[in-house]
Amino acid sequence: MTRQSSLIDRLPAVRGRLTEGASLAKVTWFRVGGPAEVLFKPADVADLQAFLAGCPADVPLTVLGVGSNLLVRDGGIPGVVIRLGRAFAEIRTDGRKVFAGAAALDLNVALAARAAGIGGLEFLSGIPGTIGGAARMNAGAYGSDLAAVFASATALDRQGVMHRLDKDGMGFTYRHSAIAEDWIFCGAELEGQPTDAALIQQRLNEIQAAREESQPVRARTGGSTFVNPTGHKAWQLVDQAGCRGLSVGGAMVSEKHCNFLINTGAATAADIETLGETVRRRVKETSGIELAWEIKRIGVTADSPLAIAAKSEA
Structure with a gap:
């Protein structure tokens, strides 16, 4: 069940832009997730400072960068999402x-x-x-x-x-x-x-080549999914647990690099998170090691009473 937001009426005036129900899926690398209750794009540092000083203390705030190492759940993000821009x-x-x-x-x-x-x-x-x-x-x-x-x-x-x-x-x-x-x-x-x-360019070239050879750089992914446990590599633990290529809905463990989850085209955030939790469970069962998420998961699920109704593009 979704609700219409009246949060914007409680927020201070800004020189930047406030948008209700702004879709976030297109600004995350996974290309999934629900909207922001209110999206704030500050004009500059002073605008952000003034907003923070005047924002009610009970309003949740979330900062969004380029959405690379992030999973926004399907119900969106209650409160204000702050997206820093060119300034x-x-x-x-x-x-x-x-x-x-x-x-x-x-x-x-x-x-x-x-x-x-x-x-x-x-x-x-x-x-x-x-x-x-x-x-x-x-x-x-x-x-x-x-x-x-x-x-x-x-x-x-x-x-x-x-x-x-x-x-x-x-x-x-x-x-x-x-x-x-x-x-x-x-x-x-x-x-x-x-x-x-x-010499710097040589090192940059080496890093680019290594990324393209070992990572699904052109896929809809959130980067490294799990933190490497002390003395271990997460991808090896995932591979040893038999999870290479494992899928849930439209989400799949990369065949190229097992520490990457991929949106194959029609995944939901729930698919991706469920797949990640399945991988964590299998790794725990096979190795005794509990993987920790490196990807940050934020927001609420689609069936949450706090789920946000989309109104516009980010």
Whole structure:
């Protein structure tokens, strides 16, 4: 059962855009999921700060990047979904440092570093997300992670107060940071080392080739599904459990890389989540190891009384 939203009437005036019932499926890599009760696209940092300061404390807030490592459930997301746009995507370099807005694509940051002769950030080219998401989960690939190049970040708390965070303040661990879930990253400063641009390009080429050879990069997928357990690789555990090619509805475990789930064309979010939970159960039964989701699952199911009625495109 769905309900019509009156939430928008309780929200503060903004310079950006507020949209009721905005579809989110087209802005997630899985291409599934329900709508946002209200979608907010802030005009800039000041607009976001003012919104947070005036937003009622009981209104749930969810930040959405490019939707790469994310599964939005079929009933959508109650409350306000905040999607950072162009004003948060600036990238600039200075010496050995790269400043990137939270909405800057990881790949674009790696390319900007190459252009400035800053090495050590090439791994970002293999992560299909944004710097805000990378900071939130200490994203990593190809032998490095954000913690290895992190200098500082800025983030807004639930009241709109700006905080500057150093590396110690981030509390980085494997695929995790200790920052409060309701804080919103605005940008980060990363630091590499002077490197010949040709060497950087060589590493970028190696990462691109490795991705295309081993991952279903052109499929509707959410990236790595499960965190690698200590001393193990998730894909090997999934393969050993006999789950390669396993399907539920329109969702399937990739034949190419077992730690990727794929929307073959007609999957629902429920199909994908059910498939993931089935894989977790089989891995537990065969290896005794309990896989943890790396993909973030948010929102409510289609049969929830909180399910949102779609009204418009995002």
